[in-house]
Amino acid sequence: MTVTIYDVAREAGVSMATVSRVVNNNPNVKPQTRKKVYEAIERLGYRPNAVARGLASKKTTTVGVVIPDISNAIFAEVARGIEDIANMYHYNIILCNADKRKEKEIRVVNTLLEKQVDGLLFMGGTVTDEHLQAFKTANVPIVLCATTDEHGVMPSVDIDxxxxxxxxxxxxxxxxxxxxxxxxxxxxxxxxxxxxxxxxxxxxxxxxxxxxxxxxxxxxxxxxxxxxxxxxxxxxxxxxxxxxxxxxxxxxxxxxxxxxxxxxxxxxxxxxxxxxxxxxxxxxxxxxxxxQPMYDIGAVSMRLLTKLMKKEHVEHARVTLPHELITRQSVAVLD
Missing domain, CATH: 3.40.50.2300 (Response regulator)
Structure with missing residues (x-):
């Protein structure tokens, strides 16, 4: 049977409210009590119900990421930057491949919004009016990552x-x-x-x-x-x-x-x-x-999204990162 918060409370000899405070990292718990709760959680194999917590807080701590081509190494580097910053701020990632097809991109965006993600990062090709319409219906922040929209209305991170x-x-x-x-x-x-x-x-x-x-x-x-x-x-x-x-x-x-x-x-x-x-x-x-600083594009996009999700002040919602010419062996001087 599924182990519940009630089972943990009974095992540790504390109230369910105390277990909840421990699970949610509330500092107002004595170290000795916190230790007892953690030991009970480990013995029983308890895992907090993320769905239930999300319903209570209206937050899922989950971010949706729409990626154009998961087999392309360049997008893998962006995804790594996103993941590292997401972990830092305790967000989980749902990564969806959209094959750079408009219909699939919009369908994936709508699916992620139905999953009640707290925010969305969109990597894709052309941001059309249909994309913008889908974005407008969202009640969560959306950041364009490694792309921009023609009208410059969406928060974005990219190079020139x-x-x-x-x-x-x-x-x-x-x-x-x-x-x-x-x-x-x-x-x-x-x-x-x-x-x-x-x-x-x-x-x-x-x-x-x-x-x-x-x-x-x-x-x-x-x-x-x-x-x-x-x-x-x-x-x-x-x-x-x-x-x-x-x-x-x-x-x-x-x-x-x-x-x-x-x-x-x-x-x-x-x-x-x-x-x-x-x-x-x-x-x-x-x-x-x-x-292109692909890792940085992913990391900065995720950091911008965390600020928007937390309703923090954002000075620049459209970020252009620097590029650099790397000279190797494939160009010769023409006589």
Whole structure:
């Protein structure tokens, strides 16, 4: 049979109110009494009923996290940052994979809200009007993590994706490259796709290099699309001297395609990307990449959410974290 708080109280020889105070870490309990209650809890194997406590306090100490692709290492790093801060503030996490599909994202958001989570962290692609409508119906705080909404109405934590792409392409230009291809993410994605594409174009414009639409291929963030895009570039009459990829995974696909064609990185073609996942330093040659502080994005998002859940003062609800260009071995100086 299920052990109840009444059983613990009887075993310890105290009132149920005293057991409740001990379980809830109330300081107004004598150390000797607290010890007796803990010993009774251990002997009986009592576990407090989180659902019942949530009903009484109207708090579940649970946070829902919507993640776009649980198999993607970059989101795993964000989730680690979320989890560490959640543990620090005694919150539990419900992690849901949404496959970057709008219908599933909205369904998962509604499911988590039905589970009476105290707050929600949303990682996804485009934040549409349908997303915003679902968020508006929530009576708990919601923070966008590693993404932002177009109108800037939601609390969020992210980097400046356009600036990150601008810095990556500018690094290629500084090494003498003028013919620079781009392997882009979908342009419907405001951050990893469109913003990074805009950064690429702005860097070319700043250097007086004409934008060439034929030097841009749209991928789906995966390795295979990087291979396909690079194959397209290499089969041209004259391939670009450098390629900027919107993600490390597509960049590694591009590197392997170049090598499959019997060419060398960076001797024949330079490659640079954004994200700086662990894969960037595992591939050979090691990949130059703009680092997103993914762990920090997760940690800061969770800390912002805790403040909102506790109704603490928040000075900046939209946080932009710094990025950093990590130079490795995949970019060469063009003679």
């Amino acid at each position: 994706h356009e600036a990150a792409a601008y810095d990556a392409v500018s690094a290629l230009i500084a090494q003498g490259h003028r013919s620079i291809g781009m392997i882009s993410g979908t342009l419907q994605d405001p951050a990893n796709g469109y913003a990074r594409f805009q950064g690429y174009k702005r860097a070319l414009e700043a250097a007086g290099i004409a934008y060439d639409e034929s030097l841009v291929r749209v991928g789906n963030y995966r390795y295979e699309s990087g291979v396909e895009a690079m194959k397209f570039f290499l089969e041209r009459d004259k391939h670009p001297t450098a390629v900027f990829s919107a993600t490390d995974e597509m960049a590694i696909g591009a590197v392997h395609c170049i090598q499959d064609f019997g060419l060398k990185v960076p001797d024949d073609i330079s490659v640079i990307s954004v994200d700086n996942t662990r894969m960037a330093s595992m591939v050979r040659p090691q990949l130059s990449s703009v680092a």
